[in-house]
Amino acid sequence: MKKLFNVPDMTCPNCAMHLEGLEDEMPGVKSISASYKKLTMEVEFDETKLTVEQIIQAANEIGYHPEPVSA
Amino acid sequence: MDLIVAFLTGLTTGGLGCLAVQGGLLTSTLAHQIEQDVQAYAGTGSTQKFKPHIAQPILFFLLAKLIAYTILGYLLGAVGSVLQLTPLMRAILYFAIGIFMIGNGLRMFNVHPFFRHFVIEPPSALTRYIRRKSKNGASFFTPILLGTLTIFLPCGVTQAMMATALGTGSPIQGATLMFSFILGTSPLFFSVAYFATRLGSAIEKYFTRIVAATMLIMGLIQVDTGLNLAGAPFSFSRAISILQAYALPAQTGSSIEVTENGYFPQVLHLPANQGVTIEWVTRDTKSCARSVVVPGLDYQKILPTTGRTQFEIPPQEKGAIIRYTCSMGMYPSQFVFDLEPANQ
Numbered sequence: 001m002k003k004l005f006n007v008p009d010m011t012c013p014n015c016a017m018h019l020e021g022l023e024d025e026m027p028g029v030k031s032i033s034a035s036y037k038k039l040t041m042e043v044e045f046d047e048t049k050l051t052v053e054q055i056i057q058a059a060n061e062i063g064y065h066p067e068p069v070s071a
Numbered sequence: 072m073d074l075i076v077a078f079l080t081g082l083t084t085g086g087l088g089c090l091a092v093q094g095g096l097l098t099s100t101l102a103h104q105i106e107q108d109v110q111a112y113a114g115t116g117s118t119q120k121f122k123p124h125i126a127q128p129i130l131f132f133l134l135a136k137l138i139a140y141t142i143l144g145y146l147l148g149a150v151g152s153v154l155q156l157t158p159l160m161r162a163i164l165y166f167a168i169g170i171f172m173i174g175n176g177l178r179m180f181n182v183h184p185f186f187r188h189f190v191i192e193p194p195s196a197l198t199r200y201i202r203r204k205s206k207n208g209a210s211f212f213t214p215i216l217l218g219t220l221t222i223f224l225p226c227g228v229t230q231a232m233m234a235t236a237l238g239t240g241s242p243i244q245g246a247t248l249m250f251s252f253i254l255g256t257s258p259l260f261f262s263v264a265y266f267a268t269r270l271g272s273a274i275e276k277y278f279t280r281i282v283a284a285t286m287l288i289m290g291l292i293q294v295d296t297g298l299n300l301a302g303a304p305f306s307f308s309r310a311i312s313i314l315q316a317y318a319l320p321a322q323t324g325s326s327i328e329v330t331e332n333g334y335f336p337q338v339l340h341l342p343a344n345q346g347v348t349i350e351w352v353t354r355d356t357k358s359c360a361r362s363v364v365v366p367g368l369d370y371q372k373i374l375p376t377t378g379r380t381q382f383e384i385p386p387q388e389k390g391a392i393i394r395y396t397c398s399m400g401m402y403p404s405q406f407v408f409d410l411e412p413a414n415q
Contacts, residue, residue, distance in 0.1 A: 020199065023199075031199075037188055037190060
């Protein structure tokens, strides 16, 4: 499934790349596309292996606080 | 031209001239890296002295520039003058880059969320590819892109070298000539950029702001250059130089001294309603003033280092002003047609 998050604490373009780097570290994540311009992050993941809370937790650990956007 | 001569030209005059004109792009490269480093440093809570990793982006910038110019030299040798940008095209480019830099400076100062739109965000697929290729991959993109962009902002000496590459008529000779020249400019570029930025590590707290302020200043200079190259009646440097010139007695005559510091007189009064011939006089002139641009008359010429070059100006109405500058948008000067026609 795909899930969109608002990430208000991105401060520069490198934050987006930093967040996208999570896709190499989290099993179950297919891809992450983050945008500093929009302050958003879209995560495509396998919901049988991973929960939205786990994604938020992983982002918290690298210093960001994503908020899920309700569909 | 001998390749060693091309290298030595780059090492001396080329390095200085190009640093002045392409400094903006290099500042953008460093700004990007410093922003990353400040952020990483803040995250570590380290008590060690802050040291930005700027050697790598400077090297990537210079390497990209070297490759881009070598390819350009190859193309110039092969296809001739078709690729030469007109002064107006360069003016638009300078203007756009200036606006880009001012926008980024304001973004770094957090002035308004709107300025986030001035960021060049590489596509996710590209950053993913680069990230997986290298641990520090994300920092490759901007310096390489900006280093490549320098081919659109050649300084006066570079333009002269490009003209020489054009004259070789051989892709390989054109490429090796540009390679030697740009290689020659690199040590000075690296030293100035590296040591100037290193000095800043003593004041890391304000570093991002210093870079943002530098971006704003460089951006304003680029916009000013763009305005001068387009022959616009208003620009900061034009206002200053013309005010200085008007403080002196009105200058008449038919020759312009082209010196290391610009064109003299900066304001030359000429007769209206009749064709006039001006002589550009160079005397061992090596600055970019040699590459003169008169946007309003669609005239651009690289003058000989020493010599007299005639320039015909068609009749102008009384009160008309024709502005000119060097090809880097420096030394804004003008002809004012406010004298009575001479008796024929």
